[in-house]
Amino acid sequence: MFVKNIGLQHYRNYGLLRLESLGDVNLILGQNAQGKTNLMEALFVLAMTKSHRTSKDRELISFDAPGDAAQIIAEVERKYGDLKLELTLSAKGKKAKINGLEQRRLSEFVGSLNVVMFAPEDLEIVKCTPGIRRRFLDMEIGQVQPSYLFHLQQYQKILLQRGNLLKQLWGKEAPGKDLLEIWDAQLVEHGVKIVKKRKQFIKKLQIWAESIHRGITNGGEELKLLYVPSFGDRDEEDEAVLLDNFMLKLSQTREQEIRRGMTLTGPHRDDLSFFINGREAQVYGSQGQQRTTAL
16 A cells, blocks of 8 residues: 555645655655644544544644635555545534545545554553553554444444433432443443454554564563453453453442443453563653554
């Protein structure tokens, strides 16, 4: 997969930019604040429909952009044919097109262009909170498995509804809890799909990462990746078993969840741990080890 050309219009500091005939390897040179990182970010946004630097799309649009909108366009050479990708960002939201056809959902667009980015922010994957590591998993898996994004979106919607209900149930009797069981069933249905795909992804990633890390350190260090679930065994992938374990954990924490008004179990509470020679990189790793782990 190669990007043959890319065009930006009213994106960040670019009024208009067009780069043609990109090669297999491209080196971007420029002065400070000239827009090198913005160009790299634009490719990432085109692939993922979101930035790795900000959650606010408005920051991606030039201040003087007509219609308060920005556009990223690229031609991508793929194994089974070229694609023209277009992503428009505006105050009204995002619109994505493949070969001129607007996609009904952004999840249908993600995966058309696959990217891997290594930036200073990636150190946060190792050093910072579990939410950043979950986001890493969600973005990487979503590029190669569109169905994962569907289950993730459904899970997040149900999680919000369930959380609202939990806040309402404090001090109330059983009738409201019957509705909670309905949300439980739906939460578990999508939650086990997410957990299973994450475990499968990490298992494959372990094979590649361990070998590459060993090469970088000349065989002196061994890297291990471990999924840390909020329920059940970390190696379990059978959906029926995962479903039973998830439901059991929800029943065990129900009263606590009602008191706190939030869902305490599920893939939104899971984590990913990194170990170098048996020691957790986040706690015991040096700056260099944490950077190598992120890379």
